[in-house]
Amino acid sequence: DTGVSQNPRHKITKRGQNVTFRCDPISEHNRLYWYRQTLGQGPEFLTYFQNEAQLEKSRLLSDRFSAERPKGSFSTLEIQRTEQGDSAMYLCASSDSNTGELFFGEGSRLTVL
Amino acid sequence: GENVEQHPSTLSVQEGDSAVIKCTYSDSASNYFPWYKQELGKRPQLIIDIRSNVGEKKDQRIAVTLNKTAKHFSLHITETQPEDSAVYFCAASKDQKVTFGIGTKLQVIP
Numbered sequence: 001d002t003g004v005s006q007n008p009r010h011k012i013t014k015r016g017q018n019v020t021f022r023c024d025p026i027s028e029h030n031r032l033y034w035y036r037q038t039l040g041q042g043p044e045f046l047t048y049f050q051n052e053a054q055l056e057k058s059r060l061l062s063d064r065f066s067a068e069r070p071k072g073s074f075s076t077l078e079i080q081r082t083e084q085g086d087s088a089m090y091l092c093a094s095s096d097s098n099t100g101e102l103f104f105g106e107g108s109r110l111t112v113l
Numbered sequence: 114g115e116n117v118e119q120h121p122s123t124l125s126v127q128e129g130d131s132a133v134i135k136c137t138y139s140d141s142a143s144n145y146f147p148w149y150k151q152e153l154g155k156r157p158q159l160i161i162d163i164r165s166n167v168g169e170k171k172d173q174r175i176a177v178t179l180n181k182t183a184k185h186f187s188l189h190i191t192e193t194q195p196e197d198s199a200v201y202f203c204a205a206s207k208d209q210k211v212t213f214g215i216g217t218k219l220q221v222i223p
Contacts, residue, residue, distance in 0.1 A: 031209060042119075042202050042213035043157065054212060059114075091156070100145050100206060104156040 004105035006092050008027055008045060012111045013082055020078045021108040025094030032075050035091040043091055082112045100101060115140040117205050119214030127222050134188045134217045135204075136203035140174040146179060146186050152199045160201075161188070173200050185216045 005024045013019050015035050025032050030051050035043035046065065047057040051072035064082075069075040078085055092100040116139040126132050130177045138146075147162035163177045165185065170177050174193075180185045190197055198221045203214045 006172045033211070035213075040216070041115075045210065048210065050209075095209070097187060100209065100211075101147065101159045101162065102149075102157075102211060104155055104158070 003092050004092055004103050006043070006090075006105035006108050008108060010109045010111075012113065014113050015084060016079065016081055018080045019082060019110060020076055020093070021090055021092075021110075022076050023092030023094075023105060024074045025092070026103055027073075029094035029096050029103070030072070031097070032069055033093040033095070034075070034077050035093065037089045037091055038087075040049060043047075046077070054055060072091045082110075084112045086110060087112045114202040115207060115210070115212040116191060117203060117212050119203050119217060121163045122215065123218045123220070125222060128193060128195060130193055131146055132190045132221075133207045134201055134203065134219075135139055135190075136186050136214050138186070138205040138212075140205070140207055141181075141184065143205040143207040144184055146177070147204050147206070147211070148188050149202045149204065149213075151202065154156055155201060157164060165209070167178050167217050190191075190219075193219075195223050197221050 003020045004011040033048040034046040037043045047067050067077045089107040091107045092105045095102050119136045144165040150156035151157040161175050163179050174191045175177045176189045200216045200218050202216045204211050
């Protein structure tokens, strides 16, 4: 296991298109998080899962954003009808129940033209 | 929800000097306070953390302090080296939800 992996690493899309990102966490981790990071800012919480259950979703997220973790392993984050303001780095992280330490992936950079 | 404020946003120090970054949090129920380092173009990585039942923790040149009453916590880096140059994020966690500060860009001048 080489850590948290995300793909694609980069995505350029036109406004109005849908995009989907995938995250594969560290295999023994039961918690999975999605964050968004823009230049000069800290990671902004989007949502998180414990196993397959989505425990919380940020109120900042519009209905265009949805995340799933169907089997409690990998997760997908879908953004529908993308807007230029969605351009950011989308970071996935996983952790186990004991330590709370987040292990981040390399991120998926979205550019909406 | 939790709100974490961090300052300064940028910090320049001479090599060998100390650097201090301060954070405050709003939710008194937060009980875990990690610090992450993010080098340019890389992922954030945990460098040290502290739990609410502890007031101070040290790991070589890095130390964190926590004042639960005031809801303040700080990162101290002593004998800074050029490789310490990065963006540092504080965070506060409650019920496993982790909220980050805005980050401090630390530049260590050789």
